[in-house]
Amino acid sequence: MITVPFHHDSHVVRGFLQFSRAAAALICAVALVVLAGWCWNWPRLTTVWPGQAAMTANAAIGFVLSGSSLLLSRHASPRWSGLGRWLSLLVLAIGEATLVEYLWPTDLGIDHLFGGLPAHGSGPWPGRMAEPVAAGFVLLGGLGLLLPVRRWLYLREGLAVGLLAIAMSGLASYGIALAGKDDMLFGRMPIHTMLLLLLATLGWLSATPTLGLTRVATADTLGGALARRLLLPALLLPGVFAFVFELLQSWLGLSETLASVFMTLFSGGAVAGLVWWAANLFDKLERQRRESMLLRNDADTDILTGLANRRALDEALAGLLHSQREHDRMFSLLMLDLDRFKTFNDEFGHLAGDQVLRITGHLLRAALRPSDLAARYGGEEFVLLLPETDLAGASEVAMRILDAFRTFEWPHRLVTISIGVAQSANGDAAENLIRRADAALYDAKHAGCDQIVVVAAVAPPGAARAGA
Numbered sequence: 056m057i058t059v060p061f062h063h064d065s066h067v068v069r070g071f072l073q074f075s076r077a078a079a080a081l082i083c084a085v086a087l088v089v090l091a092g093w094c095w096n097w098p099r100l101t102t103v104w105p106g107q108a109a110m111t112a113n114a115a116i117g118f119v120l121s122g123s124s125l126l127l128s129r130h131a132s133p134r135w136s137g138l139g140r141w142l143s144l145l146v147l148a149i150g151e152a153t154l155v156e157y158l159w160p161t162d163l164g165i166d167h168l169f170g171g172l173p174a175h176g177s178g179p180w181p182g183r184m185a186e187p188v189a190a191g192f193v194l195l196g197g198l199g200l201l202l203p204v205r206r207w208l209y210l211r212e213g214l215a216v217g218l219l220a221i222a223m224s225g226l227a228s229y230g231i232a233l234a235g236k237d238d239m240l241f242g243r244m245p246i247h248t249m250l251l252l253l254l255a256t257l258g259w260l261s262a263t264p265t266l267g268l269t270r271v272a273t274a275d276t277l278g279g280a281l282a283r284r285l286l287l288p289a290l291l292l293p294g295v296f297a298f299v300f301e302l303l304q305s306w307l308g309l310s311e312t313l314a315s316v317f318m319t320l321f322s323g324g325a326v327a328g329l330v331w332w333a334a335n336l337f338d339k340l341e342r343q344r345r346e347s348m349l350l351r352n353d354a355d356t357d358i359l360t361g362l363a364n365r366r367a368l369d370e371a372l373a374g375l376l377h378s379q380r381e382h383d384r385m386f387s388l389l390m391l392d393l394d395r396f397k398t399f400n401d402e403f404g405h406l407a408g409d410q411v412l413r414i415t416g417h418l419l420r421a422a423l424r425p426s427d428l429a430a431r432y433g434g435e436e437f438v439l440l441l442p443e444t445d446l447a448g449a450s451e452v453a454m455r456i457l458d459a460f461r462t463f464e465w466p467h468r469l470v471t472i473s474i475g476v477a478q479s480a481n482g483d484a485a486e487n488l489i490r491r492a493d494a495a496l497y498d499a500k501h502a503g504c505d506q507i508v509v510v511a512a513v514a515p516p517g518a519a520r521a522g523a
């Protein structure tokens with residue numbers, strides 16, 4: 056079975072790598088602003104807007120480290136990319152130490168990482184990030200550490216999926232809080248922390264665009280186009296749904312039943328919208344594919360006879376010679392020429408001659424299997440390629456064609472055809488094979504036309520020829 060290699064769209068791959076770098080820079084920038092807010096006791100810089108949960112200093116430190124690690128991860132120098140992995144190890148350590156402090160009443164000093172913090176953070180420990188955020192940093196650190204290890208690709212993708220789940224559930228619960236309800240699933244997960252977690256996950260995934268989960272998104276196929284257009288909207292949907300659901304109840308005062316009805320409509324509409332979008336894309340790409348097939352067919356077809364043209368013949372012949380060399384699959388080549396066609400043209404005119412050529416196209420096609428190829432070689436000369444057909448089989452086909460010409464009710468007078476048959480030999484070049492078939496055709500013409508001459512596959516000089 057032939058396996059078609061996975062092709063990536065190089066523009067998209069470059070775009071993913073640029074996105075990864077831009078995401079890393081943005082993460083560092085936002086986290087540094089938050090850290091500045093904590094440093095200079097300016098709470099406004101630690102929240103998205105006043106009254107909202109602040110990003111903890113530890114989370115900001117984690118993001119600076121993870122963003123820097125992402126920036127360094129693809130550095131050409133092993134020293135810098137190695138430093139990137141050390142930074143990821145620190146990210147993992149921050150997340151893990153926080154989780155340990157949650158689980159056991161012990162002070163690892165993680166809450167005082169950034170000196171004595173002022174008490175304007177949310178929760179009992181101003182410096183301590185929420186549990187899911189801490190778990191997020193453990194996964195984020197793991198992503199960075201595993202980046203160069205291809206063997207553990209699946210584990211890395213597992214960590215990324217875990218991170219996406221944390222970021223999306225955080226965004227969904229934030230959607231609920233935003234709509235007026237105070238029961239956020241993860242009480243102290245600020246929106247910018249969630250967004251940076253999401254951005255960091257996508258940034259790490261995009262750092263290896265041709266591997267794992269992102270592989271299909273960079274493919275130059277229909278699947279790739281679909282993934283690029285639909286994955287991000289699908290990731291953001293839970294947050295939007297949660298927001299709309301709570302909005303319907305809190306702000307518009309709808310009962311839970313009515314809000315659920317609207318939500319069902321809304322989610323049904325969203326799914327239908329995505330399907331419609333995908334269907335449009337399928338439609339567009341399929342039409343493009345058909346157009347390019349038509350163009351390709353035009354480029355390969357002789358307009359008058361509808362048979363393959365010289366270009367297509369050369370390509371097919373090269374393919375058959377290749378498979379003869381590689382897999383020892385022989386084939387036969389038939390060279391055909393209409394008899395005394397010049398006199399036909401002279402007597403009945405060029406248009407009548409054209410009609411004969413068109414009919415010839417029909418008769419040849421009708422005599423062949425779908426796997427055979429009939430081509431117009433030029434003027435009133437034709438070539439047939441019969442894969443995996445020996446001389447006996449090829450002679451049968453040639454005989455069938457002679458009979459078809461003899462029995463067809465031609466418009467002006469009987470038109471006959473002469474045929475030279477040759478079989479491919481190992482190591483044959485296209486010119487040699489055509490020359491042998493042409494020589495056989497020449498013999499058929501000289502023997503009186505309307506006949507077949509078969510030449511042996513391996514043709515030593517002066518090989519015996521048999522007339523039919």
Ligand SMILES: Nc1nc2c(ncn2[C@@H]2O[C@H](COP(=O)(O)OP(=O)(O)OP(=O)(O)O)[C@@H](O)[C@H]2O)c(=O)[nH]1
Pocket residue numbers: 359392393394395396397398400404405406407408409412433434435500504
């Ligand atoms: N109507 C028409 N005639 C063509 C076309 N291409 C080539 N011809 C004619 O085909 C004729 C070929 O003539 P010759 O090469 O002398 O061959 P022939 O008359 O068939 O003689 P033999 O092959 O020896 O039987 C010429 O008159 C060409 O003008 C075409 O596309 N349409």
